Amino acid sequence: MESTFLAWMFRMPLIKRWALMYCVKEENIAEHSHQVAIVAHLLAVIRNKKFNGSINADKVATTALYHEASETRYGDIVNPTKYANPEIAREFKKIERIAEQECLDSLPEEFRDIFADIIVQDNVDEEYKSIVKAADILVAYIKSLDELNHNNPEFEHVEQRLKAKLDEFSQTMPEVEYFMATFLRFCTASVDNLTKHS
Numbered sequence: 582m583e584s585t586f587l588a589w590m591f592r593m594p595l596i597k598r599w600a601l602m603y604c605v606k607e608e609n610i611a612e613h614s615h616q617v618a619i620v621a622h623l624l625a626v627i628r629n630k631k632f633n634g635s636i637n638a639d640k641v642a643t644t645a646l647y648h649e650a651s652e653t654r655y656g657d658i659v660n661p662t663k664y665a666n667p668e669i670a671r672e673f674k675k676i677e678r679i680a681e682q683e684c685l686d687s688l689p690e691e692f693r694d695i696f697a698d699i700i701v702q703d704n705v706d707e708e709y710k711s712i713v714k715a716a717d718i719l720v721a722y723i724k725s726l727d728e729l730n731h732n733n734p735e736f737e738h739v740e741q742r743l744k745a746k747l748d749e750f751s752q753t754m755p756e757v758e759y760f761m762a763t764f765l766r767f768c769t770a771s772v773d774n775l776t777k778h779s
Contacts, residue, residue, distance in 0.1 A: 586687040589653040598657050599724075602739075605731040610649045610657060613720060620760070621645035621716035627756040628712070634756075636708060643699060645713045650700050651680035678703065715750045715757050718743055723768045730769050 593611035622642035628634030649657075658673055681701045685693055698704040705713070722743040728736040751758040767775060 582689055584687055584689050586684065589684060589687060590650065592653045593649070596652050596657055600657060602735045603733065604735075605728055605733050608724065610652050614646055614649050616720045616723075617648060617713065617716045618642045618645040620719050621713050623764070624712050624716055624719075624754075624756045624760060627759050628754075631759060632755050636712070641709055641712050644705055644709050645716055647696075647700050648702070648713050648717065650684045651677045651702075654680035654683055711754070712756075715747075715754055718746050718750065719757070719760065722747060723765070727769045 593614065594609045596610045598608045598610060598613055619642070621644070622638050625634070625636050625638035625641040628636060629638065652658075655676060678701070685696055685700050688696055698706070702710070722740065725736040725740040725743060729740060747757060747761065751761070767778065770778075
């Protein structure tokens, strides 16, 4: 049986994020997923090394790589639309579940059990899901800081909303607080500034 799975995943660079907003730097879900995977892996390592965690960092990174897989089917739904009201949010969640199942079904059947708890978000272990979600918000927050550094006021409300979410995460996830204290400042630094501090 031939499979369309990889072809769908390779369409990630075509799907733009922040579609309703002016961006100084455009971003697609392939770039976003890669960054979320890096941050999620780092959060898992921080949890294990600094806060007595025992989570599989490699599986966290893999889960993060596929966390937007459903968007290859129906595109990126922006937050103001997706969460306009509870009824709309529920309907979009249904669409996402259908899209995730379609992605899973595009694999050869013998591999589906391996991907079922990575691609289908309802199947992802809650501990893994929380780290990927925190990484997702951190990456979006870094994006908002970068846009603000480039004098784009479109992201002022985004930065405020995401900072509030990160403050909430920090209450129960010390790895998020550690990440922000250790890595955040240089994420939007210039090359010259980075070189000075290497």
